[in-house]
Amino acid sequence: MPVQVTGEIVSNTKAGDYHVLTMTGKGIPEDAKPGQFVALSVGGELGSTLLRRAFSIYKAQSRGAYGGTIDIVVSPHGPGTDWLANQQRGDRVNLIGPLGKPFALPRDPVPCVLVGGGYGSAPLFMLADALAARGCRVDVILGASNGSKLFGVVDARRIASTLSITTDDGSVGTKGRVTDLLPRVIQRAQSAVVYACGPMAMLRAVSEVSTANGAHSQTAVEESMACGIGVCMTCVLPVIGDDGQTRMVRSCVDGPSFHGNRVRWDAVGTVPEGTIGAPIAGGH
Amino acid sequence: MMRAVPAASSVDMTTTLAGLELPSPVLTASGCAAAGREIDQFVDITTIGGVVTKSVMREARSGRATPRMAETPSGMLNGIGLQGPGIDSFIEKDLAWLERRGARTIVSIAGGTFDEYQYVAARLAGAEGVAAIEVNISCPNVAERGLVFACDPMASARAVSIVRNVTPAHIPVLAKLSPDVTDITAIARAVVDAGASGVSLINTLLGMVIDTTTLKPRLSGRTGGLSGPAIRPVAVRAVYQVRAMFPDLPILGMGGIRTGLDALEFLAAGANAVSVGTVVFNDPMSLVRIHDELADALAERGYSSLREVVSAAHL
Numbered sequence: 001m002p003v004q005v006t007g008e009i010v011s012n013t014k015a016g017d018y019h020v021l022t023m024t025g026k027g028i029p030e031d032a033k034p035g036q037f038v039a040l041s042v043g044g045e046l047g048s049t050l051l052r053r054a055f056s057i058y059k060a061q062s063r064g065a066y067g068g069t070i071d072i073v074v075s076p077h078g079p080g081t082d083w084l085a086n087q088q089r090g091d092r093v094n095l096i097g098p099l100g101k102p103f104a105l106p107r108d109p110v111p112c113v114l115v116g117g118g119y120g121s122a123p124l125f126m127l128a129d130a131l132a133a134r135g136c137r138v139d140v141i142l143g144a145s146n147g148s149k150l151f152g153v154v155d156a157r158r159i160a161s162t163l164s165i166t167t168d169d170g171s172v173g174t175k176g177r178v179t180d181l182l183p184r185v186i187q188r189a190q191s192a193v194v195y196a197c198g199p200m201a202m203l204r205a206v207s208e209v210s211t212a213n214g215a216h217s218q219t220a221v222e223e224s225m226a227c228g229i230g231v232c233m234t235c236v237l238p239v240i241g242d243d244g245q246t247r248m249v250r251s252c253v254d255g256p257s258f259h260g261n262r263v264r265w266d267a268v269g270t271v272p273e274g275t276i277g278a279p280i281a282g283g284h
Numbered sequence: 285m286m287r288a289v290p291a292a293s294s295v296d297m298t299t300t301l302a303g304l305e306l307p308s309p310v311l312t313a314s315g316c317a318a319a320g321r322e323i324d325q326f327v328d329i330t331t332i333g334g335v336v337t338k339s340v341m342r343e344a345r346s347g348r349a350t351p352r353m354a355e356t357p358s359g360m361l362n363g364i365g366l367q368g369p370g371i372d373s374f375i376e377k378d379l380a381w382l383e384r385r386g387a388r389t390i391v392s393i394a395g396g397t398f399d400e401y402q403y404v405a406a407r408l409a410g411a412e413g414v415a416a417i418e419v420n421i422s423c424p425n426v427a428e429r430g431l432v433f434a435c436d437p438m439a440s441a442r443a444v445s446i447v448r449n450v451t452p453a454h455i456p457v458l459a460k461l462s463p464d465v466t467d468i469t470a471i472a473r474a475v476v477d478a479g480a481s482g483v484s485l486i487n488t489l490l491g492m493v494i495d496t497t498t499l500k501p502r503l504s505g506r507t508g509g510l511s512g513p514a515i516r517p518v519a520v521r522a523v524y525q526v527r528a529m530f531p532d533l534p535i536l537g538m539g540g541i542r543t544g545l546d547a548l549e550f551l552a553a554g555a556n557a558v559s560v561g562t563v564v565f566n567d568p569m570s571l572v573r574i575h576d577e578l579a580d581a582l583a584e585r586g587y588s589s590l591r592e593v594v595s596a597a598h599l
Contacts, residue, residue, distance in 0.1 A: 224353075
């Protein structure tokens with residue numbers, strides 16, 4: 001069950017274009033599972049930015065010099081993330097977590113590929129540890145627009161059987177996209193599952209390439225949220241349920257990880273025809 | 285961590301809203317707490333004043349496409365499109381859960397036609413666990429080319445009257461009014477004459493945010509409802525105006541309440557109880573925090589009962 005707690009920033013370190021924030025948050029690190037996230041309030045108690053910002057949990061340590069801590073990765077690109085990136089050791093933050101469904105783990109020790117776009121790779125390293133603990137081979141592909149937007153290369157080297165890197169500008173690794181390399185990685189390792197986190201367009205492509213190469217995919221979406229706990233109804237996307245019906249589901253509580261072939265990628269940002277309760281002509 | 289409203293407070297924090305005896309004046313607001321279950325992870329929903337559920341309609345609704353919200357200064361704009369399970373599933377799952385849990389449940393209902401209001405209210409008339417009904421009349425009237433019921437005194441009155449007629453007499457019917465009208469007291473007059481037991485003040489204000497990159501409206505529905513502390517003075521004004529005209533009308537006040545002192549403003553303006561909406565997104569535990577802050581504020585000011593400050597601004 002998620003908790004709402006006041007935590008303290010333990011460290012704030014730059015990693016390329018990103019900030020890695022380590023913070024305490026009693027009850028959260030102890031419970032956090034790979035793929036879950038925290039929702040942080042930003043701007044302080046009297047601030048004018050009321051909506052919570054969601055961040056994948058990058059690391060969770062239940063013991064340490066500061067007690068339990070979690071790490072998140074912040075990409076400053078707006079008033080809320082700019083504020084967070086400026087928080088220093090000793091500053092207080094209010095956080096709710098752990099939230100969302102964890103990544104589903106394979107029952108058998110099958111080979112897995114982890115694909116991260118930009119700082120979307122953040123939740124993949126806890127996942128890699130969990131998969132390794134089950135005896136799964138782990139291959140990693142990291143991609144970004146350029147080298148300073150790659151995240152987790154050192155972590156990936158530590159855990160992965162192979163690491164492939166792509167950048168749009170070719171400044172690091174192979175010039176191109178993660179999905180250019182994905183078929184070869186799947187075929188070489190005979191991978192059964194592909195886990196991915198990053199921009200929507202990347203997730204769609206990963207899902208399609210995985211299916212075409214006979215692998216399941218688990219995709220963690222990044223929809224903007226106001227609350228993170230399931231009450232605001234803003235983070236919805238069209239997903240096909242076990243009954244074959246499409247529903248607008250909340251990525252915060254029903255996700256953020258979905259089976260890639262259950263998400264109606266072509267229809268994200270719309271309410272596709274046939275969705276349960278979809279507007280009819282002249283209706284809402 | 286679950287926090288309960290402390291029983292041992294020197295100030296009597298009970299209140300009465302349209303005949304409902306509430307242990308706390310702080311309730312959830314419709315559309316900001318779903319059907320209570322998620323919030324119950326953070327605050328014991330049986331100790332707050334009540335749960336006002338997200339507006340339910342006849343059929344399941346997908347709601348609108350994303351983007352459905354935009355952050356605004358001290359607030360947000362939302363256009364969810366009344367996503368919901370429909371009345372049958374709501375009664376079977378959500379309402380049944382709330383009743384088992386022991387919450388005081390105020391069911392918000394909405395409709396696109398008068399028939400829909402009647403249908404939904406009639407289904408609830410046969411259901412267990414309804415403490416009160418809040419009629420969300422800020423919906424487009426399909427028959428009037430989308431004119432919002434709440435902007436027309438006649439349509440507001442008719443929707444409320446229909447709901448009142450099919451709702452058992454012991455269940456209060458609150459009409460939730462829109463601030464987007466020339467004179468909110470005229471709408472209040474119309475719904476009171478139509479049999480409303482009380483009013484909920486206020487719904488969101490119609491707004492728009494333009495994306496400065498695309499130069500198009502940010503929300504898929506183009507316009508949306510503005511809520512949060514940004515609208516609080518508008519809400520306090522509405523409560524004050526309606527209270528001035530109706531000294532005894534039960535009023536549930538809402539609009540950007542973030543602290544105990546914000547709640548105190550609403551009580552002084554004339555509210556008997558308050559709903560906390562958008563701030564719950566920021567702080568789910570605010571439902572208890574605001575209660576505690578209000579109790580402290582009343583104690584500091586020498587009051588022994590919350591009821592002593594209701595309408596104090598009018599004396």
